[in-house]
Amino acid sequence: MAIPLRFLIIGDLIGDPGLALAQKWIPRLREEYKIDGVVVNGENSAKNGQGITPKGFELLKSLGVNVVTTGNHALDSKEVYALFKEREDLLRPLNFHPECPGRGYTFFNVGQHVVAVVNIHGRVFIKELLDCPFRMMDSVLTFLRHKTPIILVDFHAEATSEKRIFGLHLDGRVSVVVGTHTHVQTADEMILPKGTGYITDLGSSGSMHSVIGFSFEGAYRKMVVHPRLGKFEVETALPLVLTGIVVSVDPETGKAVNIERIKVVDHELVVAKCNGK
Ligand SMILES: [Fe+2]
Numbered sequence: 001m002a003i004p005l006r007f008l009i010i011g012d013l014i015g016d017p018g019l020a021l022a023q024k025w026i027p028r029l030r031e032e033y034k035i036d037g038v039v040v041n042g043e044n045s046a047k048n049g050q051g052i053t054p055k056g057f058e059l060l061k062s063l064g065v066n067v068v069t070t071g072n073h074a075l076d077s078k079e080v081y082a083l084f085k086e087r088e089d090l091l092r093p094l095n096f097h098p099e100c101p102g103r104g105y106t107f108f109n110v111g112q113h114v115v116a117v118v119n120i121h122g123r124v125f126i127k128e129l130l131d132c133p134f135r136m137m138d139s140v141l142t143f144l145r146h147k148t149p150i151i152l153v154d155f156h157a158e159a160t161s162e163k164r165i166f167g168l169h170l171d172g173r174v175s176v177v178v179g180t181h182t183h184v185q186t187a188d189e190m191i192l193p194k195g196t197g198y199i200t201d202l203g204s205s206g207s208m209h210s211v212i213g214f215s216f217e218g219a220y221r222k223m224v225v226h227p228r229l230g231k232f233e234v235e236t237a238l239p240l241v242l243t244g245i246v247v248s249v250d251p252e253t254g255k256a257v258n259i260e261r262i263k264v265v266d267h268e269l270v271v272a273k274c275n276g277k
């Protein structure tokens with residue numbers, strides 16, 4: 001077997017705490033695990049947790065992140081639309097309407113190897129208008145596999161059942177399917193029967209004692225008192241937690257040979273204003 005390639009894939013970064021965690025821990029994890037490529041979901045990395053800003057994207061690129069994926073919050077911040085059009089390493093879900101700025105898959109190189117990354121969105125319990133992710137994925141897979149057997153898929157979805165179905169549907173045809181969007185890491189990382197690495201959700205990176213990255217008080221008022229009398233605000237209190245996986249892939253077959261869940265709890269990190277202002 002060829003020497004496996006190792007990929008670090010990190011779930012939704014939440015606001016400045018998420019970017020600060022990325023800034024501190026991506027270089028360390030890259031070193032510790034001898035990482036060949038990094039993919040990060042940045043859909044909540046804007047200061048208010050809604051969308052991604054050009055500044056946040058550039059910060060992630062400065063850390064050596066190869067590809068930034070997103071999800072339902074991709075187009076929240078209008079200032080990033082131009083970037084979606086310009087950059088091939090910033091993805092929005094493949095099954096968004098074709099008129100939406102951006103693209104749903106891209107490629108990067110690790111030495112002589114080509115790696116494909118796909119960002120695609122589930123439909124169960126999701127209000128956005130989306131094409132069928134299963135048929136959409138199948139329609140691009142022949143093309144992707146013609147280019148490379150190494151294919152990393154970020155499936156941004158709500159329902160665990162839809163994520164499991166998506167993983168098994170792609171088993172043996174892509175290297176890894178990672179779920180994002182629910183912001184809570186699941187403990188079901190595995191290699192599926194035909195060789196695809198899988199986890200239902202990578203989890204998020206932000207404040208640990210929060211409501212999926214947001215402050216308790218505002219979320220409580222929004223959900224319990226009245227939707228208009230509460231607000232989701234990014235929580236910055238320590239400790240912070242970063243979650244994701246490291247997956248090892250045989251570059252010749254594209255199959256996963258190992259998948260490991262990552263969870264780093266940080267009690268010391270001072271949250272800088274990564275988004276400025
Ligand atoms: Fe998210």
Ligand SMILES: [Fe+2]
Binds near residue numbers: 043072073156181
């Ligand atoms: Fe999301």
